Amino acid sequence: xxxxxxxxxxIICTFFILSIFSxxxxxxxxxxxxxxxxxxxxxxxxxxxTDNKGRDIFSRVIYGAKFSIGITIVSAxxxxxIGLSVGIISGYFGGRIDNVxxxxxxxxxxxxxxxxxxxxxxxxxxxxxxxxxxxxxxxWTSFARLIRGHVMTIRGMAFIDAARxxxxxxxxxxxxxIAPQCVTLSLVMMxxxxxxxxxxxxxxxxxxxxxxxxTPTWGYMVSANxxxxxxxxxxxxxxxAAISITALCFNIIGENLSKKYEIN
Amino acid sequence: MIPLIxxxxxxxxxxxxSLPGEPALNLVGVRASAxxxxxxxxxxxxDKSVLIQYLGYIKLLSHGDLGRSYYTGRVVLKDILxxxxxxxxxxxxxxxxxxxxxxxxxFFSISIAQKKENLLSRLIDWITLGSLSIPVFWSGIILMMIxxxxxxxxxxSGTGGIRYIxxxxxxxxxxxxxxxxxxxRTIVSDxxxxxxxxxxxxxxxxxxxxxxxxxxxxxxxxxxxxxxLDFGSYLNGSVITETIFGWDGIGRFTMEAIIMRDYPVIxxxxxxxxxxxxxxxxxxxxVYNLLDPRVRQDV
Numbered sequence: 315x316x317x318x319x320x321x322x323x324x325i326i327c328t329f330f331i332l333s334i335f336s337x338x339x340x341x342x343x344x345x346x347x348x349x350x351x352x353x354x355x356x357x358x359x360x361x362x363x364t365d366n367k368g369r370d371i372f373s374r375v376i377y378g379a380k381f382s383i384g385i386t387i388v389s390a391x392x393x394x395x396i397g398l399s400v401g402i403i404s405g406y407f408g409g410r411i412d413n414v415x416x417x418x419x420x421x422x423x424x425x426x427x428x429x430x431x432x433x434x435x436x437x438x439x440x441x442x443x444x445x446x447x448x449x450x451x452x453x454w455t456s457f458a459r460l461i462r463g464h465v466m467t468i469r470g471m472a473f474i475d476a477a478r479x480x481x482x483x484x485x486x487x488x489x490x491x492i493a494p495q496c497v498t499l500s501l502v503m504m505x506x507x508x509x510x511x512x513x514x515x516x517x518x519x520x521x522x523x524x525x526x527x528x529t530p531t532w533g534y535m536v537s538a539n540x541x542x543x544x545x546x547x548x549x550x551x552x553x554x555a556a557i558s559i560t561a562l563c564f565n566i567i568g569e570n571l572s573k574k575y576e577i578n
Numbered sequence: 579m580i581p582l583i584x585x586x587x588x589x590x591x592x593x594x595x596s597l598p599g600e601p602a603l604n605l606v607g608v609r610a611s612a613x614x615x616x617x618x619x620x621x622x623x624x625d626k627s628v629l630i631q632y633l634g635y636i637k638l639l640s641h642g643d644l645g646r647s648y649y650t651g652r653v654v655l656k657d658i659l660x661x662x663x664x665x666x667x668x669x670x671x672x673x674x675x676x677x678x679x680x681x682x683x684x685f686f687s688i689s690i691a692q693k694k695e696n697l698l699s700r701l702i703d704w705i706t707l708g709s710l711s712i713p714v715f716w717s718g719i720i721l722m723m724i725x726x727x728x729x730x731x732x733x734x735s736g737t738g739g740i741r742y743i744x745x746x747x748x749x750x751x752x753x754x755x756x757x758x759x760x761x762x763r764t765i766v767s768d769x770x771x772x773x774x775x776x777x778x779x780x781x782x783x784x785x786x787x788x789x790x791x792x793x794x795x796x797x798x799x800x801x802x803x804x805x806x807l808d809f810g811s812y813l814n815g816s817v818i819t820e821t822i823f824g825w826d827g828i829g830r831f832t833m834e835a836i837i838m839r840d841y842p843v844i845x846x847x848x849x850x851x852x853x854x855x856x857x858x859x860x861x862x863x864x865v866y867n868l869l870d871p872r873v874r875q876d877v
Contacts, residue, residue, distance in 0.1 A: 533713070561710075562707060
């Protein structure tokens, strides 16, 4: 299955790079409203057809890729950083600190995660950063749990005792000795989480809580065009397929990582 | 459970109070006079400090009252009790649709993969990964298009009897099926490593017999637990599914309340979610205890 992981990574990178360089690729303007080409079905000029405002769906899908993929990856990194810090502190100190932090984790987990993400994206002014924060706020918990477990197994090891014996303080032990041991695990967990994150991002923008229009995000395109599903299904099918393919690629990467490192 | 409820109400309350937008303004519109706004605010109790509002809410709660909706003026508890059965019905139907194919997919992907990876186990891998990757709102819309609008076999949206429940339940069941399949695979592969499987093989039992009497029976307990614990993730899915299909349940109710800033309704739904979650956990623990004697011995 490793080959499929590489192919998936390649597909996602291609999407992302195409999207970043879309302004110089001479695609059609994703924002330009053309009244003479409304609701056109896919043809040679418009690979994915046009929407109800005459905008080219192919260039909108390509243009939207950098938002969906970028937000997913950045929020995975933020979740990993928060989860790593909480997990390390919780696992290393144990006792009361551990209790407090872990009940915080349980507390976050006791909300349905999508509702929590929705609530956060309403509290903060809408935009790219808000989506990232909302996604990170519901996803850091699994990192914290995993890292905590790992730290609890390594904190009793000889090299930690040795570090303490030569006079390292807690902070130095945490940063220089324990954190590096947890980096691989966090990266693996990030890979596993990406598939779920992109679907949550799409759900938020479907509900109108993600990056705001006119920016073409995939979820918003599905939501805005769903009234035309019967007469012009391509408006909904292609953006949705883009989400599915990207999520599938992320999931395949995650599957490979979890098989290789045996994390379930 | 009570500290959990107090914690959740406090957090939800503070979160809500920090929401931009004021319910009084939403109610009377921007052009209302200052007096009107003031009057509405004092009716809602919005002019008092947050702490007093919170204590008032807790007092209300201790009488088993969740207040009234700002918009419809309806009693929140009544609305929730009316809508909750719809969500439970949707959830249980989805679980039933997901359970059997999910368990079978997971079971076949491992018992065959045990020998070597072949076409079937690969196919199952792709099916589960694929259906985990399809966004619920998209599959819901596509199903609606095919069965509701083109073929006109089923009603495209609305709340009602069995004909209305099929499409949203299938939508909800698709991701649930594959997560169940993956969990089943993990559980079964753990069981296959146990010594009694080797014994059974050594006795010369047939593969099919081992699969049914040794593996499946032992796998059922954790699988049932997981199905129960998954209730929360169904609530997640129901927010979007109910919104798309116009299903009159808690998910849509919450979503609408959040958009309208209808604080009493949001608080009520959050409370319901927390209570349901902790109750499900409790029941799962009890059932697990009954089914698996080893758990009791450890305590």
